[in-house]
Amino acid sequence: MSIKAFELVPAIERIKLMSDKARTQEDTKNLFDNLKKCIFVLLDRMSGYMWQKFIHRNHFVVHYTIEEKTSTSGKTVFHSDKQGHKYLAVKKPINQLKAASALNRIMVLCDNTLILLNMFDLEPIVSGAKIKGVTCFCINENPAYGNPFSVEICVALKKKQLQFYTVTEDRLVHIRDISVSEPAVALGLDGSFVCVALSSQYCMINFETAHIQDLFPFDGEQNKPLILRISREEFLLSGPSALGMFVTSDGISQRPPLQWSENLINQHQKQAIPFQGGTYLGNFDGRLFIASGKEIYSLVPVAWEKQIYRRFQQQAAFIEFSQQNFDEARELFKDGQVDVQEVISLYPKLLPTNTSFTRSIQPLHEIADINQLCRGQDSLLTDYKTFLRLYLEDIRGTKEAIGFKQEIDIALLKLYAEVNSPELIPLIAVDTGCDLKDCVDWLEKYNRYHALALLYKYHSENDKALHIWTRLVNGEIKDEAFPGLQFVIEYLSNLTDHELVWKYVDWILEKDPENGVKIFTERPPNEPQSERLRPDIVIDYLHRFPKAVITYLEFLVFQKKMEKEKYHTHLAVLYLDSVLQLMKTNNIKKEEIDIARSKLRHMLQISNLYRVQLILGKAKEQEMHAECAILYGKLEEHDKALRILVHKLKDFGGAENYCIVNSQGKDPSYRKRLFHALLSVYLDPSYEHKENLVKPAILQILPENWSVNLLSQFLNRNVRKSLNTCRTTRIELCNRAFGDSSFVRYPNGVVTHVHCAKNKHICPVTGKLFSTKRS
Amino acid sequence: MHLVKITTVQTLEKDLKVIILGDYAVGKTAFICRYIEGKFKTQEPTIGAAFFLKQWGPYNIAVWDTAGGERYTGLSSFYCRNAGAAILAYDMSNSMGMKLDLMTPESRDITLEEGKKLARELNENIDISKLPSDPYFETSSLNGQHVNEVFEFIFQHCLPLTEAQRKAAFEKNSGTVELTEKDSTKKSCCSK
Structure with a gap:
């Protein structure tokens, strides 16, 4: 269909549909008109598997008002206001929702139960009236009894029965039952007649007389039965081969069937059904609304004159196109709202292979394809391709592209792949319409392997994506766009399929253990725990890659702050081992050892969880005094620690620092005890002869309130010695x-x-x- | 090639519904087209059903063309409802495809006698002897042979016209309204 008889005008767009709590994909299930305002009642239903995980099939009813306006330029626009939303505490999705505006009630069918809600606060009505075992229901828009304070409905029950009720504000009054031969799946009501789709055929039933007239059978597996009351005593039913069958209450047809051409239906699907089962089309007092998973649109008829004018524009567009007047052609394609498939179809192989598109029945042009126009001139061919690329880029994401996302994206992908455009990757990476079926061969043909892998990734074919990247890294295939191993590591570190992660870990770590370990250390922060990525399993695995183990343990200990003795001891041992290793190596720079040792000391200092004795034994063996000092500290053998600091290392500052560090977070008296210990070390006569020069430092740290007597011996000795020294020098x-x-x-x-x-x-x-x- | 099955007229006083039934590609649409438009056209397969109006004196007659395709078999009985007459169309030769104009005595599969016999059997409920002829016609849409006779036979039986009315009807002879025209009128209705 090249001429658009209807235009889609957004009525409620996605952003507005998203209620703060209900970030779900919504279906509209009912709309109705109220004094030039339509009040929308929307049904939020969880669809799309992504979300189900987080918001376990929660169901919301959202209430909108929609106001139709005509803008100064003559276009129809809609203004919508959200009135409120209500969470229904039900596990199953809502199947049907109808508004009875006269009663201020909404009828909701959910989990086979029909209930009534107040239209304004969306609360269930007080009386709690409900009908159970219902498969579907229908409101009589041409009531048989005509009581203005009630609404007549027919419900189909699971047990091969139809029931008729009148609904008042708080009651459901049962009128009569009619048995049917099979369970009913769809209903339409008018006057005393109910048109029913049973599981294999349609019937017309007069519920006053209970007379049942069979209409015609349908293939319930292929076609979903559809009953639409179109006027008084007349219904439109979906028949075989996409026929729209008109049936009157008398069970006869007064009009020939409507043929909904495949194309037309297809087009609607593309506009309105981006995912299966999530669509709704409703006619509300002459306003036709279509709901997709994302938006609600109104179908606004286009004036006939405008259609004719567009037809001229379209034909002109193709003439300009054939003469390479590309700017004019582009404007006319857009203004004339040419079906973008008409344009793409001029380029061989650019339409999706599974397309059901056929060119307009009344031809818009006589161009076979661009090859015919170019007659082998390559530069011209390039110009034509550039034109298409610019045109598609221009309309992509705009109103003109609605319903053709797949066609446009696939054509762009093919064009980009051919010329190795930098646009190729962005096209594939985010929200792409490109499917695998068409694009895989094409991308392979032009060696756009990285793009191909990204496309697999987009379609959740992670294994295939990884397989390609493996080959790229291994150099079996080449693609300049591929960023390298780092990219694969990053990808794996974000991959939620842990089985698959393991499949490639080996290969990555063999290639690059130091970066490869990021697969385990840079997991998404909110990733749920999994048995496959339990730290113990990872550590066991990483055994072969010493540096990787260290990095991983550092991650567990310092970043994840895991308080497990095993990890802390393991890390300390590995640090120590690497120091020892360095010490054994000849010609190693001192700095390197220093760095390794300071890492070890840092670890020994900040952690309290490792097995001190184990480390201490080795440290003593190697005369690693600084480490020993820390370890003694951990064992609270402060005297030993301080002796090492003062006498072996002569690190007096360090000794004081030791006292401060080791008393942190403890009782103030603990710090005093430490300093006292330090003092004792300093005052120990066995080391005196070596230490005399430092005594003034000691004097400074002595508390002022200590009696001189306590220190007289020490002071005497020292004063004398100092004097002597002073004199002799x-x-x-x-x-x-x-x-x-x-x-x-x-x-x-x-x-x-x-x-x-x-x-x-x-x-x-x-x-x-x-x-x-x-x- | 056309059998006419006549039932008691159930329609409203002024109207008659005539339906044509028969296998796929026997030429039902071409047959109606020959009658309505007076010329032969090759036809695309009918989808579902089509509908033509014909004036017969003061009466409006709806001629329903049905699709012979197998997937539409379920619809035939639905479209037959309330029909005053049905035309059962078949191909006289299963091998030859088309119709009386192509027929040679050798290529015939069903003889004239067999056809007439079937027509009588189908019309058991009415007195054949009162009919002007057997309700059986062998026609050609290509050259128009016997086509008008079929319809006049039916119309005259169901809605008899006086001689004067018939004359008037033939003078006008433009009482058909084609569906496609009707459709476009409707379209402009919608867009106003």
């Missing part, structure tokens, strides 16, 4: 220290600075005169 004359290697010695043994020896014949201390004669 100073010059008598000026009482200054030696500053130079050269000095003057007088014959009487007095030594002075060179500059102090003013007269070499007179001793400056004793004043003795020495002979001036040189002997």
Whole structure:
């Protein structure tokens, strides 16, 4: 269909449909008109497997008002307002929803039970009236009794029975039953007649007289029966081969059947049914609404004159196209709203292979394809292809493209793949209409392997995607667009199919253990736990890759903060091993060892979970004093630790720091005890002879309130020693220290600075005169 | 080639519904087309059913063409409901495809006698002797042979016209309204 008799005008778009809580894909199930305002009642139904995981089939009824306006440019626009939404505490999806505006009630069929809700607050009515065992129901729009304060309905029960009720504000009044030969699957009501689709045929039933007239059979497996009341005493039913059959209440047809051409139906599906079973089409007082999973549209008829005008535009567009007046052609294609498939079909092989598209029955042009127009001129062919690319890019995602996403995306993919366009990857990566069927061969043909893998990924064919990337990494195939191993690692680290992750882990780690381990360490933060990725299993596996194990354990210990002795000990042991390994190696730079040791120390210091004795034994063996000090600290053998720090390492700052670090978070007295221990170490006479120079440092840390008596011995000894040192290292004359290697010695043994020896014949201390004669 | 089955007229006083039934590709549509438009056209297979109006004196007659295709068999009895007359069309030779104009005595599968016999059997409930002829016709849509006779036979039986009315009817001879025209009128209705 090239001429559009209807235009789709968005009525409620996705953003508005999304209620804050109900981020689901909604179906509209009912709409009705109320004083130029339609009030929408929407049914939210979970569809799309992605969401089901998180919002276990929750069901919402959402209430909208829709106002139709005609804009200044003559276009019909809709303005919608959400009025409220209600969560129905039911496990099953809602099957049917109808509004009885006169009663301010909404009838909801869910889990085979028909209930009534208040239209404004969406609460169930107080009386709790309901009918059970219902498969479908229908409102009589031409009531047989005509009571304005009630609504007549017919319900089909599971047990081969139809029941008639009048519905009032709070009651469902049973009128009569009619038995049928098979369970009814669809209903249409008018006056005293009910048109019923049983499981294999349609019937017309007069429920006053209970007379049943068979209409015609249908193939229930191929076609979903459809009953639409189109006017007083007349229904439109879906017949075989997409026929629309008119049937009156008398059971006869007064009009020939409607042929819904395959194309037309197809087009509707593409516009309205992006996923199966999620569509709704309803006629509400002359307004035709179509609901897709994402939006609700209104079908607005296009004026006949406009259709004719468009036809001219379309024909003109193809003439311009054939003469390479591309700008004009593009504008006309757009203005004339040419079915984009008409344009794509001019390019051999660019339409999807499974397309049901046939060119307009009244031909718009006489062009066979672009090859015919180009007659072998390659540059012209390129121009034509460029034109299509620009045209498709132009309309992609716009109103003109509604319903043709797949066709447009596939054609673009093929064009991009041919010329190796950088646009290819973005086209595939996000929300693409490209299916596998058509694109796989094409991408392979042009060696766009990375794009192909991404397409597989998009279609959740992860194994196939990974297989291609494996071959790319291994160099079996080549594609410049492929970013490299890092990309695969990142992909695997985000892959939720853990079985599949394992399939490729080996290969990755053999290639690059250090980066490969990111598969395990850079998992998505909210990924659910899985047995396959349990840390113990991963560690066992990584055994062969020492660096990878360390990285993984670091991840567990430092990042995940897992408090398991096993991991902490393991990591400490591995750190220690790597230090020992470095120490054994010849010609290794000291810095390298230092770095390794500081990593080890850091680990030993911050963790309290590893087995200290195990590490300590080895550290002692290797005389790794700093490490030993930390380990003793962990064992609370502070004396040993401090001795090592003070005497072996002479790291006095470190010793003080030790006291602070090891007393953190503990009782203040604990810190005092530590400092006391440190003091004892300092005061230990067995080390005195070596340590005398540091005593002033000790004096500084002594608390002011300690009695001198306590320290007298120590002080005496030290003062004396210091004095002696001081004296023996100073010059008598000026009482200054030696500053130079050269000095003057007088014959009487007095030594002075060179500059102090003013007269070499007179001793400056004793004043003795020495002979001036040189002997 | 056409048997006419006449039932008691059940339709409203002024109207008659005539339906043509028969196997796929025997030429039902071509036959109706020859009668309505007065010329022969090759036809696409009918989908579901088609509908033509014909004026017969003061009466409106609906001529329903049905699809012979197998998938539409379920619809035949539905479309027969309330029909005043049915035309059962078949191909006189199963091998030759078309109709009296192509017929040679050798290519015939069903003899004239067999056809007449079937027609009588189908019309057991009415007195054949009162009919002007057997309700059996061998026709050609290609050259129009016996086509009008079939319809006049039916119409005259179901809705008898006086001689004057008949004359008037033939003078007008433009009482058909084709479906496609009707459709386009409807379309402009919708878009107003």
